[in-house]
Amino acid sequence: MAKLKINGKRVDIDVDGSTPLLWVLREQLGLTGTKYSCGIGTCGSCTVHINGKAVRSCVVPVLSLNATHEVVTIEGLSTDNSHPLQQAWKELDVPQCGYCQSGMLMSAAALLNDNPNPTDNDIDTTVTNICRCGTFNRVRRGIHLAADINKRGSS
């Protein structure tokens, strides 16, 4: 039995402890916004936040977590597409197929948590998600735009 805190809610899950967090989210909790693509922590499609940091959930066994870990998934980023990154993504039409975009958004959101005004170099070193459609230039613009939206909101 795993006790977790997902998107602010406490949940108890009856699952083998070696099961990766990704599959608990997808199959036990129905949170399918977090995607499976590589299963080895390389591509970033499964990125979620654990205590505010971007983590690749496909390589995190659920037994390593407890209710003190705040897990946030794409479904918890906002309830109404109001997160500055979601606004920016919408404004710039960032997604193409969209499959990698949950992970891309969560990586970008973790970056902005740590660094409200990232440089291109900060983006290069932090957002290491694979996108085969090739949305990178708009992802970059989207992160800068979201940083601007944040600034406007707080000024």
Added chain:
Amino acid sequence: MAKERINVSRRDFLIRSSTVGVGFSLGFYLTGCNDVPTGATDKNSAADKSASDVKEVNAWVVIEPDDTVIIRIARSEMGQGTLTGLAQMVAEELECDWSKVTTEYPTPGQNLARDKVWRSFSTGGSQGIRGSHQYVRKGGAVARHMLIEAAAEKWDVPMAECRVTNSVITHMPSGRTTTYGKVAALAAELFPPEQIKLKDPKEWKIIGKPVKRLDTDDKLNGKQVFGADLTLPDMLNAAIKACPVFGGKLKSFDDSKVRKMPGVRKVVRVEDNAVAVVADTWWQAKTALDALPIIWDKGLNAKVSTASIDQMLDDGLKADKAFVGNKNGNAKKALKGAVKTVEATYRYPYQNHATMEPMNATARWTKDRCEVWCPTQNGEAALQATAEAAGLPINKCDVYKIHLGGGFGRRGAFHDFVKQAVAIAKQIPGTPVKLLWTREEDMQHGHYHPITKCKMTGGLDKEGNLTGLHVRISGQSILASVNPKWMENGIDMFTFQGLLPDGDHAISYTVPNLLVEHAMRNPPVPPGFWRGVNINQNAIYMESFVDELAHAANKDPLEFRRKLMAKHPQSLAVLNAVAQKAGWGRRPTAKGVFRGLAVCKAFASHVAACAEVSVDDKGKLKIHRIVAATDPGYAVNPQQIEHQVEGSFVFGLSALLYGECTIKGGAVEQQNFNDYPSMLISEMPKVEVIVMPSGGFWGGIGEPTIAVAAPAVLNAIYAATGKRIRQFPLKNNELRSL
């Protein structure tokens, strides 16, 4: 006026497109809205919620009483934006309020039942818009006519006195107005006009506008359900392993070792070469499959290797016999008489599509009916595969399409994953089973970008003019494996993309004596269509070699090309555009930065690129900037075109930098993104896109520009280093000679 109820209602449409009950609501859910479908077990309430009684105006257009416009889209959305582009085409002629447009997929089963009213579902070859622009616009125009006619009839006035803008119909003499939503039910009962005139492109208001995509919102919050995410009531999950050696078979497996593992329901043989574990959850299925002892019969290909394939290709380079794809003058004679000849051999490897969403399909089989939910580039082909695997007549089957997590050609001609899902579901009748491949399975069981080598020989006269060119391609034919019926006298014309005398993939140069040949050599590795396919390497071969010739002739690569392009004004125009914008002829402002050019015609569009790169002392490449130009004839959505050009560069440059599947023991050696890398944001150059539609033809968008990214970068690398790279991917090369 003749009145007859000629169109089916939306409810009829949806009911007939699926089974009653849960399948009904889910069938609708996938096409129309995007709520997570778990627990939709109350068939009556689900049905009532999902479908209204609104009749379609015609096959393409449904209008709700609140003026919501539902446009039916037969092609598949896989990121390329075709959903939005095709909706723009229908909406343009419909004269509807764009802010109220939504879309839905009809099912291929419905298409069959309605005499292929939506025509082709195939989504490949950059065909979505250029292959259907005429009839989808007509669909919108016919609906508009019927809606205006309905209003005129309601008012009892001549139709000619009515005008429509943004879904509002006005009777001009009286000023009375109504909306599409109010007359749609009446319009649905009218006969469609026999003839309809489409707008002149000069009158377009929605086509040509950079409207936003219609499919973005749900991709920002996890709501977009992909095939891999689908959940149906009582669904089980399957993980699969097929024999890693191509052509090998499943000999046996020992399920006693895994039957008691958590969640495991069944271990099943799938076709003659695979085994699947079916469990409550996919993770349980995958865990048990990893523990399952399996014995393979590796078959005849167990000794095939990259080296043995290279030998086949080398043989083809030297062979006397080859298919001819383009010929004028006498190239061999011209080469003999040349003052200077240049010769080079290039090689392009196998590559995987590596869609971010691994292959998957969900199937439910009973002895009376089989349904499949899957991401597919070709719903009709998926339906055909379903019927074959199900052993049922095709009208007892249907396929519900889901937006794709990437396609790139993998999910169009091949529905191996659908056949497997049905084969598994058939062993558990009545229960839906979702089959999801692991990334490793996806990497090892692709239909790979074919492998070729190419020997180029060019001759120059004493002024440095090109007098003759011999192109000998040796390697794999896609059609010989995928669809031999499309071959012409044994020739695979797809092999010659970008080198043909005319058509969508014509060569962009006039060469006085030209011979382009293909010595077909087909190794036992399954090839497939791939985003761009053969234009990708053919443009590398041609554009790198033209650069080689220019340097051998001591000519500027732009001037050398221009001289060969007098009879190719549209290609010349895109080349000139990138050269001008990039500043060709002036030194790049940053030190150590060098430029390279490439141009070609692909999928009927004219495209060119100018790349700026630097290579440091250690041989590390940085691609700084690429200026790209495309002339697709008509530009339906300039913003989406920019996205596609940028994206195509990621696909093309990932292939150039890293894309390689090697063969050992008859199997692909690569397993995952760690040994089959894809480029990252840190490697992405600035991209400047020039969209320059010249009108009068319809060219593709999704693929053409892939082809110019790689050769432009390669030519810039040569400019930077003096080293010509002829073996790909770049990761296998030292960019600076040590």
